[in-house]
Amino acid sequence: MPDYVQEYIRSKRRAKYSPSSLLGYVHEYLKFFNWLLSEGVADYEDIKSIPYSVLETLSKETVELYREHIESEDIRTEKEKTKFPPAPVRRRSKDTVDRNINALISLSSYLTTETENEDGECYFFEMSLVKLSNVKNKKLPVAELLR
Numbered sequence: 001m002p003d004y005v006q007e008y009i010r011s012k013r014r015a016k017y018s019p020s021s022l023l024g025y026v027h028e029y030l031k032f033f034n035w036l037l038s039e040g041v042a043d044y045e046d047i048k049s050i051p052y053s054v055l056e057t058l059s060k061e062t063v064e065l066y067r068e069h070i071e072s073e074d075i076r077t078e079k080e081k082t083k084f085p086p087a088p089v090r091r092r093s094k095d096t097v098d099r100n101i102n103a104l105i106s107l108s109s110y111l112t113t114e115t116e117n118e119d120g121e122c123y124f125f126e127m128s129l130v131k132l133s134n135v136k137n138k139k140l141p142v143a144e145l146l147r
Contacts, residue, residue: 071091
């Protein structure tokens with residue numbers, strides 16, 4: 001995991017988040033960072049190398065594509081896909097998609113409000129501001145677009 005995600009997990013551990021919640025967050029972040037790499041959104045050697053600036057500059061379209069990906073991905077195991085007859089296609093539930101998105105919202109909130117760089121400022125002032133097509137000149141952080 002990138003340093004800033006490890007820092008986030010340590011912070012939430014100190015805040016007494018349950019180990020199962022933290023493990024769930026780690027799984028959601030692995031899914032997200034692997035998607036960033038596989039789609040070429042982040043052109044880095046591995047997940048650990050992805051800087052937080054990649055998250056800071058995500059476009060609304062990229063965020064929507066990720067949400068579509070996790071909603072439509074076939075989550076059957078290889079065994080389920082290759083057995084005869086193959087198991088029916090399975091998708092994530094709405095609650096599972098929401099949990100994934102909430103994990104990203106929590107990370108973005110942490111990076112915009114609780115972190116501190118060497119200058120004593122948060123890593124981001126605002127997370128990935130993007131122009132919304134339906135509201136002229138209105139901008140919102142990506143965390144709001146994920147909701």
